[in-house]
Amino acid sequence: MADKKIPVRFGILGCAEIARKVCRAINLSPNSTLHAISSRSIEKAKEFVTKNGLSELVKVYSSYEEVLDDPLVDAVYVPLPTSLHLKWAVLAADKKKHVLLEKPTALNVGELDRILDACESNGVQFMDGSMWYHHPRTARMKELLSDPNIFGQVKSIYSSSSFLPPPEFFENNIRTKADLDSFGALGDAGWYCIGVILWSMNYKLPTFVKALPATIRNSNGVIMSTTATLYWEQEGVTATFYCSFLSHETMEVSVLGSKGSFHVEDLIIPYEESSASFSFTSGAAFVDLHIGWNMKEQVVRVDNELPQEAFMIKEFSKLVLGIKDSTIRPDTKWGGISRSSQVVLDAVKSSADSGFKTVYI
Known part of the structure; x- marks a missing residue:
């Protein structure tokens, strides 16, 4: 032993x-x-x-x-x-x-x-x-998201992951080379967006996905920036994400439910190593005459003794x-999570490559 x-x-x-x-x-x-x-x-x-x-x-x-x-x-x-x-x-x-x-x-x-x-x-x-799956903040967000009395049912999701690298990145980095990392920004930044969207939907695959024409490629044909939508027909849920090497740093996700919502600005890399936070609201409504709100969003802070990458390890x-x-035997959950993301990633790229046609999953 x-x-x-x-x-x-x-x-x-x-x-x-x-x-x-x-x-x-x-x-x-x-x-x-x-x-x-x-x-x-x-x-x-x-x-x-x-x-x-x-x-x-x-x-x-x-x-x-x-x-x-x-x-x-x-x-x-x-x-x-x-x-x-x-x-x-x-x-x-x-x-x-x-x-x-x-x-x-x-x-x-x-x-x-x-x-x-x-x-x-x-x-x-x-x-x-x-790495973000392993941060204690993620578990706290899932706890609130899963409570039907607080959050209700997921209705809409938006995520973005983007950054603007220096000029030499576009000449030398493997993420701009078709023979090394052909997904480009979609695989590098979009992987996170797809992952958190599927996480919000308990990893149920969407009915279809569609990349939008606002897609930019480099001279190698590699995607530098794109936007895509995902749709779950049974639930009536729509998700949209933006990923790019051409705009400033974003790492956001917003999930809107029937009773509540939450927003994270620094999903992929928290602002601080020792703690992370997210904004959460439940039961928000306009006051009489619609001149204000009945509450402000709550900032939920989660402290952690290790960086999220150390939690992953x-x-x-x-x-x-x-x-x-x-x-124990190997935990197949993690392979299943990766596979769901890969299926959607493939579908978005297929949509972009086929003239932005709808791709059913």
Whole structure:
């Protein structure tokens, strides 16, 4: 039986910028440790270790294969370009390594299904790298959203995720290259919008989706900005999201219910590491003569002892340790969440690629 005091030993495939944040999270989480880092060049891997002040005990490898072949590595974090996810996630699962995969998870849901099948057949945990799911604020929002006496039924959802990078981003970043990350802003920023919309709907897939003509592509044909709508016919719910590399920083979601509503400005990355808040209103109405409101929105504050990315690592590591200890099986919930997002992501891209036709799911 595995000793629960032994932390989950992570290996990281690649030295992407986001890996710096995840390295820190691995070190902050109480049940994990960074064991190995790899790059296609040993110099780049060593530079990453030095730049991030990592322990001299961290193994440095010049290939991803070496991480997967290291018998001490329990789990791998994969921040590689989306076009490489299928190959390396499947190889990792086949090597019995648990897989924390950066989003978007795959080039299409067929590829993701192959990844999930590999994880299931090898008995390893899968999770994507969407950090906001693991913040205590998210659990508090879901608690209020799920109370029919306070929130009622979801009626409408809006989300946005955007930022304006420097000019060199559009020349060099993998998210602007069709052969590396063909979803562009839709996969990078839109993944969050789609995720929180589906979260609000308890992951029920919409009846159809439609990208709007206000879609901008670069010279490689990669989406730099787009807007899309989702519709649930049975519930009569409409959701709209905007994602872009061409406008200022936004990370918002607003959910309107029959009895209440909430709004978050900093969903993806909270303004502060130690706490996060959201605005909530229930039972709001206009006063007589419609000259004001009967209440102001309530600001709900949630304090947290770890950054959200460390909560993600902690949750993932808890599952890995349970699997190693033979007390639990891999939690397929996380793969299901990723798959729902991938299905909608594929559908929005299909709509944009087909002249903005409605795509039924």
